[in-house]
Amino acid sequence: xxxxxxxxxxxxxxxxxxxxxxxxxxxxxxxxxxxxxxxxxxxxxxxxxxxxxxxxxxxxxxxxxxxxxxxxxxxxxxxxxxxxxxxxxxxxxxxxxxxxxxxxxxxxxxxxxxxxxxxxxxxxxxxxxxxxxxxxxxxxxxxxxxxxxxxxxxxxxxxxxxxxxxxxxxxxxxx
Amino acid sequence: xxxxxxxxxxxxxxxxxxxxxxxxxxxxxxxxxxxxxxxxxxxxxxxxxxxxxxxxxxxxxxxxxxxxxxxxxxxxxxxxxxxxxxxxxxxxxxxxxxxxxxxxxxxxxxxxxxxxxxxxxxxxxxxxxxxxxxxxxxxxxxxxxxxxxxxxxxxxxxxxxxxxxxxxxxxxxxxxxxxxxxxxxxxxxxxxxxxxxxxxxxxxxxxxxxxxxxxxxxxxxxxxxxxxxxxxxxxxxxxxxxxxxxxxxxxxxxxxxxxxxxxxxxxxxxxxxxxxxxxxxxxxxxxxxxxxxxxxxxxxxxxxxxxxxxxxxxxxxxxxxxxxxxxxxxxxxxxxxxxxxxxxxxxxxxxxxxxxxxxxxxxxxxxxxxxxxxxxxxxxxxxxxxxxxxxxxxxxxxxxxxxxxxxxxxxxxxxxxxxxxxxxxxxxxxxxxxxxxxxxxxxxxxxxxxxxxxxxxxxxxxxxxx
Numbered sequence: 001x002x003x004x005x006x007x008x009x010x011x012x013x014x015x016x017x018x019x020x021x022x023x024x025x026x027x028x029x030x031x032x033x034x035x036x037x038x039x040x041x042x043x044x045x046x047x048x049x050x051x052x053x054x055x056x057x058x059x060x061x062x063x064x065x066x067x068x069x070x071x072x073x074x075x076x077x078x079x080x081x082x083x084x085x086x087x088x089x090x091x092x093x094x095x096x097x098x099x100x101x102x103x104x105x106x107x108x109x110x111x112x113x114x115x116x117x118x119x120x121x122x123x124x125x126x127x128x129x130x131x132x133x134x135x136x137x138x139x140x141x142x143x144x145x146x147x148x149x150x151x152x153x154x155x156x157x158x159x160x161x162x163x164x165x166x167x168x169x170x171x172x173x174x175x
Numbered sequence: 176x177x178x179x180x181x182x183x184x185x186x187x188x189x190x191x192x193x194x195x196x197x198x199x200x201x202x203x204x205x206x207x208x209x210x211x212x213x214x215x216x217x218x219x220x221x222x223x224x225x226x227x228x229x230x231x232x233x234x235x236x237x238x239x240x241x242x243x244x245x246x247x248x249x250x251x252x253x254x255x256x257x258x259x260x261x262x263x264x265x266x267x268x269x270x271x272x273x274x275x276x277x278x279x280x281x282x283x284x285x286x287x288x289x290x291x292x293x294x295x296x297x298x299x300x301x302x303x304x305x306x307x308x309x310x311x312x313x314x315x316x317x318x319x320x321x322x323x324x325x326x327x328x329x330x331x332x333x334x335x336x337x338x339x340x341x342x343x344x345x346x347x348x349x350x351x352x353x354x355x356x357x358x359x360x361x362x363x364x365x366x367x368x369x370x371x372x373x374x375x376x377x378x379x380x381x382x383x384x385x386x387x388x389x390x391x392x393x394x395x396x397x398x399x400x401x402x403x404x405x406x407x408x409x410x411x412x413x414x415x416x417x418x419x420x421x422x423x424x425x426x427x428x429x430x431x432x433x434x435x436x437x438x439x440x441x442x443x444x445x446x447x448x449x450x451x452x453x454x455x456x457x458x459x460x461x462x463x464x465x466x467x468x469x470x471x472x473x474x475x476x477x478x479x480x481x482x483x484x485x486x487x488x489x490x491x492x493x494x495x496x497x498x499x500x501x502x503x504x505x506x507x508x509x510x511x512x513x514x515x516x517x518x519x520x521x522x523x524x525x526x527x528x529x530x531x532x533x534x535x536x537x538x539x540x541x542x543x544x545x546x547x548x549x550x551x552x553x554x555x556x557x558x559x560x561x562x563x564x565x566x567x568x569x570x571x572x573x574x575x576x577x578x579x580x581x582x583x584x585x586x587x588x589x590x591x592x593x594x595x596x597x598x599x600x601x602x603x604x605x606x607x608x609x610x611x612x613x614x615x616x617x618x619x620x621x622x623x624x625x626x627x628x629x630x631x632x633x634x635x636x637x638x639x640x641x
Contacts, residue, residue, distance in 0.1 A: 012195075014625075015179075037195065037364070038618040039392040047389055052397045058405070076320055076329035085333045102338040102416050105408075106345045113349045113405045117356060120398045121383070124391045126359065130384030137367035139387055140360065142195035142621075 005150040006032065008135060009161040010143050010168040014040045017144045020164035021046045024148065027160055033147040035139040054123075058116040065111025066104060073100040135172070143167075149174070179625035183636060187629035188282055190465040195621050202361070202617040203368055205461040210610055213460060221602035228596005231589045232307055240310050242589045248582040249572040253590040254304045255420075256564040257597060260445070261301035262343065262417055263438075263560060266410055267446025268294025269350055270478075272357075273406035276399065281627055282474050284619040285466040288361075289457060290450050291354040292612070296604040297449070298347045300597040305339070307593070335419040342416040346409055353402045356395070359385040361613035414442040421567065428497075428508030428571035437489035444482035445560035447475050451553035455546060457609060466615050469544045476543040479556065483534040486563075490531065507574035509566040518583060519570045526566050529559025 011017040018040065024031055031047055044051075074093045077083075077100075082090035089095035097104075121127055139145045146166075148157060154171060161169050191197075210218075235242055245252055268290040275283035306312045317323075318340045320330050330337050362382035369375040385391070418438035421429040451472065458467040493510040506513040514523045533555040542548045569584045608614070625631050 034389040035387045036389065036392055037199075037387060038360070038621040039396050040389075041622075043389050044393040049390055049393060052390075052394045054394055054397050055401050058401045072320060073332050077332050081326065081329060083331075085331055088333050096333070099333040102335075102412065102419075103332055103341055105412055106338075106341040109349065109405050109409050109412075110341075110345045113402060114352060116401060117352050117398060120356075120394050124388075124394055126383040126385055126391070128380055128383055132363060132366065132379065132382065132384045132386050134363075134367070134386040140364040140367045140385075141199045 004174040005154070005171055006174050007146075007148045007150055007154070007157055007161065008168075008170045008172055009146045009148070009164075009166040010136070010138070010170075011146070011165065012143055012167050013165075014038075014144065016165040017146070018043060018046055020146065020161070020166065023164050024146070024160065029148055029157065029160075031146060032149055035134045035136075035145040035147070037140050037142060037144070040144075054116055054120055057119050058112045061115035061119075062108045062112035064115075065108040068111065069100070069104045069107035072107075073097075073103060179631065180635075180640075181626040181632070183632065185627070186468075186470045187632050188285065188466075188468065188470065188627040189620065189624055190468055190629045192630040193465070193624060193628055195624065198617050198621055198624065199364060199368070201462070201465070202613045202615050203365055205609065205614065206365060206611060207368075211460070214606065214610070218603065218606045221599045221606060224595050224599025225603050226596075226599075228593050228599055231592030231596060232303075235307055235589055235593070236310075236312060240308065242587060244584055244586045244590055246582050246584070248575060248580050249569060249584040251572065252569050252584045253565075253586055253594060254308045256561065256568055257594050258301050258304035259417055259438075259564045260561050261297045261304075261597065261601075263414060263442035263445045263564075264449045264557075265294040265297040265301065265346075265350075265446060266414060266439070266442035267450050268292070268297075269346075269353075269406050269410040270443055270446065271450070272353065273403040273410065276403040277407060280474075281623045282471055284616055284623060285463075285468075285471055286450065286454060286475075286615075287619075288354075288357065288612070288616045289454060289609075289614055290446075291350060291357075292605065292608050293449060293453055294350050294446075295347065295354060296601050296608075298343065298350070299604070300601050302343060302347070303597060304593075305336075335416065335423050338416045339420060342413045346413045349402070349406060349409060353399075353406060356398060356402070357616055357619075358612065359383055360387060360395070360618040361616060363387065364617060365613060411439055414439045426571055426575075427502070427504040428510075428567070431493065433489055433492060437486065440482045440485035440489070441560060441563060444479060444486055445556060447479045447482070448553040448556035448560070451475055451479070451549050452557065453605065455550040455553070457614065461609060461614055463615060466620065469546070472546060472549050473540075473544050476537045476549055476552075479534060479553075480537045480543075483530070483537075483556070487531045490527075504576060507571070509570040513574075514566070514570050517570075517574075519566070519573065522562055522566050522570065526559055526562040529555045530563060531559075533559070 011020060017034070021031060021034065021043065025046070025048065034043065034047060036043070077096060078090060078093045084090060088099060134140065135147070136143065136145055150157065150171065158169055243252070243254070271283050271290040272287040306315050309315055318330060318337065359382055362378050363385035366375060366378035366382050369378055415435040415438065418434035422431055422434040424430060454467050458464055490510055493508070497505040497508050497511045505511060508514065509523070533552055536542045536548070536552060573583055574581050
């Protein structure tokens, strides 16, 4: 039977939180979410989160940017309207390429950086006018919040969380 | 606490007995409190300077750039001097936030936010100059490769000036995104504390609904690292390309392969000086003395003495090569006996004194760790680096190959007005920033509190946890 209740356990120390996450996982409970005021190193591994692939997307976006830059310089300078500028070879993209290196480089960075950040914003669902979803305002200050779904084991979970050093334990209806 | 071990020999980066909540309080205080009288005085002076500068810009655009002191020989002077000066200042922000992140320097965390703000505001000022110098700024979009009614007549990708367009706009936009992504958790912190509904609304909007999930933080850290990796070559490329505006020309004094590395070092040199100037004031007025400590000042001074040393060696090499060519033309370059004794001797010697001699004081540990001396020296470097660009441009152009074309540059009140206006504009932006943005990356500082906080270090000492 599924239930709509979740437990919110608050911690006020990152080291205590880390140990708690390990203990809760060892007791075979599913941790729905942890809200933190700052990055806790190793928390993603302790929670069993898959590594992020954003760096790979950045590489692919960078390659795209390089491709766009090659096409742009080729089309404008060689194909569409070649002009004699300072005697530079306007009949061959390859021979003219050294003069395009700064453009190739800048567009690679431009695409990689911006598209990666946009991907991050879309994946994490953050954008202007988005409403924040942290359940308690203290989680951006100095408290860590562990959210665990209750499945008829409320008392047992509470006892476990209290033993891991939670400073406050609330049972709330899931939104 | 063993996971937060740091060698006891390292000085603390956060002073006092702080908890995570104290950091929140300290960073939020300047935003939630009201500004004091000094802030208003500084703001109105800057605003007046900015408006005066805007007036001069309108006059320039309405009348034509003939109102500047440019002449048939010196077609570039204060505008490009100011452009290069402002872009250079911007470089420290990216260096601190990107390069120091790659090198895992924890001390960057107290200063990266303001240094990046400085970068963005400085690049705004820099971008103004080429646009005004176009004379018809409403045609400014012609620098972009967009199809047009002339054929299409495309932009010239062989030109360093166009490389500049791409470099500066990439630099500005990537810095802005880097800065804003780092700001999200801190805006969220302000949002969650805000009591006034309007303030809450604004900071919710600014924070993009940041909730701080474990997955968000995992992505956040990865994105920061990759952005740092991208921004590091980017920042080096920007001043390299700026230097190519000169180095790819055939003027003696400009046609120099040493320019790219030497300009980059000079940019970091001047940028760190500006960070010292700004933070010297900011740590006082926003009560951030516990976060921006003597140690931070010393570390920045060490970067200044290193990059200043590179610049000094570059000057010496330029001077030597100019002399060694035996060519009379080289005797009119900005680093030559001709420059030191000619009509621009005052600009030459200002450069030597402010940029080479005064920074040598930083070899003394006492001076390096003194707030007031660092502040004074940083202002000297700001002046010296302005003269460097002025010398490279005005001295070189004043004496060309043909003696009958020799001319001098005299700035008009419009040249001066626009320059002062950009300084005013810069400080207006920075002062507004200091009152409305979290001036220290508090989420990041919280991650180093246990390893580098004075209180935790003391606890470890007492418990012998080494």
